[in-house]
Amino acid sequence: MRANVSPATVSRVLNQSKPVSKAVREKVLKVVEELNFNPNAVARSLAMKESKLIGVLIPGIDSVFLSKFVNILEEEFFKHNYTTLLCNTRCDDDIEKDYLRLLKDKYVDGVVLMTSHPKPHQIEFFEQVDIPAVFAGHTDPTKQFSSVNINNYQAMYDAARYLLENGHQRIGLFGGPFIYRQAMERLSGYRQALADYGIGYDESLVFANDYDIEHGYENGMKLFRREDKPTAVCCVSDMVAIGAIKAAEEYGLRVPEDISIMGFDDIRLAKAYRPGITTIRQPIKELSVQAAEMLLQQIRQKENYIKETRVLAHDIIVRGSCMAVTG
Amino acid sequence: MRANVSPATVSRVLNQSKPVSKAVREKVLKVVEELNFNPNAVARSLAMKESKLIGVLIPGIDSVFLSKFVNILEEEFFKHNYTTLLCNTRCDDDIEKDYLRLLKDKYVDGVVLMTSHPKPHQIEFFEQVDIPAVFAGHTDPTKQFSSVNINNYQAMYDAARYLLENGHQRIGLFGGPFIYRQAMERLSGYRQALADYGIGYDESLVFANDYDIEHGYENGMKLFRREDKPTAVCCVSDMVAIGAIKAAEEYGLRVPEDISIMGFDDIRLAKAYRPGITTIRQPIKELSVQAAEMLLQQIRQKENYIKETRVLAHDIIVRGSCMAVTG
DNA sequence: CTGTTAGCGCTTTCAT
DNA sequence: ATGAAAGCGCTAACAG
Numbered sequence: 001m002r003a004n005v006s007p008a009t010v011s012r013v014l015n016q017s018k019p020v021s022k023a024v025r026e027k028v029l030k031v032v033e034e035l036n037f038n039p040n041a042v043a044r045s046l047a048m049k050e051s052k053l054i055g056v057l058i059p060g061i062d063s064v065f066l067s068k069f070v071n072i073l074e075e076e077f078f079k080h081n082y083t084t085l086l087c088n089t090r091c092d093d094d095i096e097k098d099y100l101r102l103l104k105d106k107y108v109d110g111v112v113l114m115t116s117h118p119k120p121h122q123i124e125f126f127e128q129v130d131i132p133a134v135f136a137g138h139t140d141p142t143k144q145f146s147s148v149n150i151n152n153y154q155a156m157y158d159a160a161r162y163l164l165e166n167g168h169q170r171i172g173l174f175g176g177p178f179i180y181r182q183a184m185e186r187l188s189g190y191r192q193a194l195a196d197y198g199i200g201y202d203e204s205l206v207f208a209n210d211y212d213i214e215h216g217y218e219n220g221m222k223l224f225r226r227e228d229k230p231t232a233v234c235c236v237s238d239m240v241a242i243g244a245i246k247a248a249e250e251y252g253l254r255v256p257e258d259i260s261i262m263g264f265d266d267i268r269l270a271k272a273y274r275p276g277i278t279t280i281r282q283p284i285k286e287l288s289v290q291a292a293e294m295l296l297q298q299i300r301q302k303e304n305y306i307k308e309t310r311v312l313a314h315d316i317i318v319r320g321s322c323m324a325v326t327g
Numbered sequence: 328m329r330a331n332v333s334p335a336t337v338s339r340v341l342n343q344s345k346p347v348s349k350a351v352r353e354k355v356l357k358v359v360e361e362l363n364f365n366p367n368a369v370a371r372s373l374a375m376k377e378s379k380l381i382g383v384l385i386p387g388i389d390s391v392f393l394s395k396f397v398n399i400l401e402e403e404f405f406k407h408n409y410t411t412l413l414c415n416t417r418c419d420d421d422i423e424k425d426y427l428r429l430l431k432d433k434y435v436d437g438v439v440l441m442t443s444h445p446k447p448h449q450i451e452f453f454e455q456v457d458i459p460a461v462f463a464g465h466t467d468p469t470k471q472f473s474s475v476n477i478n479n480y481q482a483m484y485d486a487a488r489y490l491l492e493n494g495h496q497r498i499g500l501f502g503g504p505f506i507y508r509q510a511m512e513r514l515s516g517y518r519q520a521l522a523d524y525g526i527g528y529d530e531s532l533v534f535a536n537d538y539d540i541e542h543g544y545e546n547g548m549k550l551f552r553r554e555d556k557p558t559a560v561c562c563v564s565d566m567v568a569i570g571a572i573k574a575a576e577e578y579g580l581r582v583p584e585d586i587s588i589m590g591f592d593d594i595r596l597a598k599a600y601r602p603g604i605t606t607i608r609q610p611i612k613e614l615s616v617q618a619a620e621m622l623l624q625q626i627r628q629k630e631n632y633i634k635e636t637r638v639l640a641h642d643i644i645v646r647g648s649c650m651a652v653t654g
Numbered sequence: 655c656t657g658t659t660a661g662c663g664c665t666t667t668c669a670t
Numbered sequence: 671a672t673g674a675a676a677g678c679g680c681t682a683a684c685a686g
Contacts (some may be wrong), residue, residue: 038428038432039432040432041429041432041433041434042369042372042373042378042432042433042434043373045369046369046370046373051369056413060398061388061394061397061398061401062394062395062398063394064391064394066394067388067389067390067391067393067394068389070388070413071387071388071389071415074388074413074414074415075415075417078415078422083412083413083414083429083433084412084413085410085411085412085413086383086397086401086410086411086412086413087401087410088398088401088402088405090402095405101365102368102410105365105366105367105368105369106368106369106410107368107369212595213595213596213599214595217599242596242599243599246599246601249601268539268540268541269540269569269596272540272544272569272570272573274573274576
């Protein structure tokens with residue numbers, strides 16, 4: 001073109017795909033510089049059937065936990081020259097399907113799924129398109145997909161056990177919507193811990209709704225007014241715990257003296273809150289970095305990639321929102 | 328093709344770009360349905376020089392305020408068939424430049440800028456590429472760009488005045504980094520209010536760093552130990568206020584009896600916190616919806632679009648973290 | 655090593 | 671109203 005070379009040559013120097021003589025390479029580079037030329041990504045995608053785009057399917061970004069997760073994902077992808085497509089499904093399978101189709105048409109190079117389950121439509125989709133995918137924060141028990149996650153069952157088991165060990169006999173659960181596998185797993189952990197300590201399951205002590213502060217508050221307002229209220233409750237997120245604490249205080253209950261409240265996630269606020277929130281820490285940074293790594297590797301290796309399901313360790317962080325029952 | 332019609336015809340029915348006889352249209356539609364055919368977005372982009380992609384340039388998504396903002400943006404764009412490209416600049420101009428170039432190469436149809444200023448490189452870029460753009464949460468005083476924002480100067484002025492009216496004479500400011508125009512404007516509002524009430528500006532009372540909880544805490548730990556500590560402080564975000572409250576309590580200071588702490592944004596947590604945080608409310612939903620609307624309109628009208636700078640009203644929300652000085 | 659050619663899958667003149 | 675053909679800007683295969 002301008003530098004009296006063929007477009008093919010330009011392509012070759014820019015992509016270092018084929019050897020080019022030093023002289024020519026430098027000339028091309030110089031002209032590229034001068035014209036401030038940069039190759040058109042769309043045309044490139046069309047020719048190569050790849051886009052340097054990664055889709056992130058997520059219920060919504062409006063949560064401290066998830067936004068942090070995506071923040072790190074974006075950073076990792078950017079480092080490797082991939083751009084992040086934000087796809088909020090709002091827990092709506094139809095939207096998820098739409099997005100999946102769209103992602104395919106845009107030749108995305110991979111997708112990270114932060115929506116629940118391997119659902120039928122997801123399985124069907126990935127059976128016919130073969131786009132690298134990894135579940136993050138959700139585990140695929142069928143091992144059809146790679147995934148990184150903590151062991152949600154064990155995590156909630158540990159939370160409940162901690163309370164049990166501290167003498168609590170009556171423990172509530174402010175869980176997530178049980179359409180999420182994740183929420184179900186946590187429920188199971190909670191139930192098993194109770195069972196292991198010889199305590200009967202009381203359904204009236206468990207609530208199932210969203211992970212936000214308002215629901216923690218609502219649940220608390222319903223539960224803590226009752227005569228037979230628990231002495232402790234396990235929450236599905238720190239935000240729910242904060243809402244629950246507010247409700248408790250509204251009834252004049254002191255936390256933790258009158259009621260212990262346990263969080264989940266260990267967001268930064270959990271530490272700053274008063275009382276500090278005793279919580280189950282999710283290794284969010286590791287979770288997201290590894291999700292990105294696994295996806296990138298899968299993109300590189302394609303056929304040869306071996307699926308993995310990674311389970312990272314959680315921790316219990318003891319702060320001030322829980323205490324042993326006295327008397 | 329399969330339906331013994333030319334690709335041109337298919338294109339025409341799918342895009343309704345040219346009249347097609349009813350008979351043929353229906354046949355095509357049926358075959359499309361059967362084959363579960365959907366048009367390739369990349370090829371389409373290449374031919375049309377548009378992508379149905381919108382870039383969102385933002386310092387980071389890891390903040391309650393910003394993640395909520397982006398959450399709504401995504402929803403609006405999705406409604407209109409646009410997909411959101413998440414571009415975290417981490418306040419780094421080089422990353423911002425990289426992203427801008429990338430967005431251009433991907434033929435994004437528009438971009439919303441949540442990074443500060445109209446900076447030189449932004450101006451230069453948009454001069455030569457003519458991609459619709461709108462600033463959100465930042466105002467362009469030169470009116471070269473459309474923008475939606477609140478009046479940050481007035482907002483902080485009002486915050487300070489509220490404190491002044493309540494008898495405070497010594498008021499601190501936990502502001503943002505002054506490289507942000509937004510932070511500068513808020514500083515000006517604070518200073519002007521002080522001046523209007525005949526109070527001298529004491530630089531040792533103002534801090535300038537990030538909008539997060541940790542910095543609120545740090546600032547508080549430095550300031551509240553001093554003999555000459557203020558009786559009130561204006562914070563640049565609710566998170567900073569929460570951090571400041573924690574610091575105050577660590578020194579045995581009661582909020583608001585011993586010190587008043589004022590927030591900014593009115594995130595949901597501000598209401599749930601104890602004490603409830605007196606704060607300046609930003610109409611976040613309106614801000615983001617209008618940003619999306621303005622951009623979409625600009626995309627539709629292109630040449631004929633008339634730039635706008637919208638300024639939305641803020642509010643002061645009185646809760647429990649501030650009180651009048653007694654004595 | 656480098657230029658020529660074809661083609662990615664769509665939209666869009668231009669004929670018919 | 672519809673088909674044929676060109677072209678969007680790039681990469682890949684094939685010559686030379």
